[in-house]
Amino acid sequence: MKILITGVGGPTPRSFAIALKKYSFYKKFELFGTDINPLAYGLYQNELFNKTFLVPPASSPDYWVEIEKIIKENNIDAAVILPELEVMEWSKRKENQSLPCKVLLPDFSIAELLVDKSKMTAILKDLDIVPPSVTFSRNSTDLNTVFEVLGQNFWVRSTSGTSGLGSLRVKDLESLKNWIQINPNVQEFIASKFLLGRNLACKMLYYNGKLLRTACAERVNYIMAKVAPSGITGNTSFGRLLNEPKLVEGAIRAMEHLFKYTKANKHGFFTVDFKENENGKPYITEINVRHVAFTQCFAAAGANFASDTVRLLNNDQDFDHSYKMYEFEKDLIFLRDVDALPILMKETELLKK
Missing domain, CATH: 3.30.1490.20 (ATP-grasp fold, A domain)
Known part of the structure; x- marks a missing residue:
């Protein structure tokens, strides 16, 4: 199966690719990558991508010319669009034109809303689910x-x-x-x-009007945290894989409200970020319209959203369309570092001073 993944200079697209290559048993994948930066690391990862391409930015008038050429000449079956600006570009085109290959994307109306944290917060304010x-x-x-x-x-x-x-x-x-x-x-x-509690994430896979898969995790520490005054870089170095149905309920409640407000179809992949207050009440801080960088950690633990995505795009007859919240072993954590596969282990097994 030939899959095009965009933005391979970033950690999230490469994490998605690893989830397919290392942890999926659905099919053999030929992966093709694009990026706008000639220095992008992923463009030269020959062990991960069969072929890569330098492309214009999504804002360029030449963007679609190059993308369509790549898809046609390489017989691409499906594309995975991960940089936010490209998600917006593909979702916008989806409104009025056909796309050059299969892709799992949210409607433009909800994507446009969610990339603006201010507008999202204002719309969810009355639900008492945002700070x-x-x-x-x-x-x-x-x-x-x-x-x-x-x-x-x-x-x-x-x-x-x-x-x-x-x-x-x-x-x-x-x-x-x-x-x-x-x-x-x-x-x-x-x-x-400012909220003092845990930093949580709920992943949500919607397809053709139905929520199919969810899973939860906690972000604890970040890669290269010292270089950011906030201590947050967007790349989790240490996290916990959690079983928290109440968190999923809160995410569903928010998404239902947003789908209704935007009149968007329940379709696409979303990562809902929460932060708890001092009493443990979770509040939504943002909702990403895509996968995030520790996708491969979920996949290593059996929650392979990357594989789920391509199976749906490939109309896999064996895919179970019943709703499922992925559950993990208790005490399960992950450790990540730059350019390395994640390590999964029990938190009780961490070395003690």
């Missing part, structure tokens, strides 16, 4: 209103983008002003009440 938040521009003349609403301890970040872009824990006005200045590319920020 108190304030949105402001970098040119705002009255930042004191943020402190009046949220107090002296809150989390600020960009309203769009991934990997903790523009994120910092703020405790005073001077720190906030300085942070705005050293992030000149961020035009709009969202400040949210």
Whole structure:
């Protein structure tokens, strides 16, 4: 089966590829990769990708010319679109035109909403499932209103983008002003009440109007955390695989509300991020319209969403369309590092000082 994966310079597309190559027993896969950066590591991973291509950015008028050429000349069966900007481009085209191959993507209406954390937060506010938040521009003349609403301890970040872009824990006005200045590319920020509890994720696979698969995990530590003032880089180095049906219920409740609001079909892959308050109540901080970088860790533990995705796209007659929340052994954790396969083990087996 020939699969095209876009954005292979990033960790998430390569994680998806590893989930197929190392942990899927569905079929043999020929993987093809694209990226816009000639220095992208994945473009040269010959052990992972059969062939790779340098392509224009999704915003370029030449983007679709190159993509369609690659798909036609290599007889691609299905594509997996992972960079956020490309998800938006493919979802937008899906509204009015046919796509050049099979792909599992959300409708543009819900994708457009979810990439804007500010709009998503506003729509979910009445469900009491998002933290108190304030949105402001970098040119705002009255930042004191943020402190009046949220107090002296809150989390600020960009309203769009991934990997903790523009994120910092703020405790005073001077720190906030300085942070705005050293992030000149961020035009709009969202400040949210700082939550002390666990950082959780719920993965959700929808297909043709039905929720088919979910799974939960906790992000504990991050790769290269020291290089980011927030300590968050978007790449989890240590996490826990969890069985938390209550968290899934909260994610479903939010997604049902968002599907209804946008009139979008229940279709696509979503990663719902939560942060708990001091009492253990989870609040949604963002919802990604794609897989995230530790997809291969789920796959190594038996929750192979990458394989599920291509089986659905391939109309696999043996795929069970009944809903399933993936469950893991108790105490199961994963360790990740740059350019390395994950290690799964019991947390009780960690070395002690």
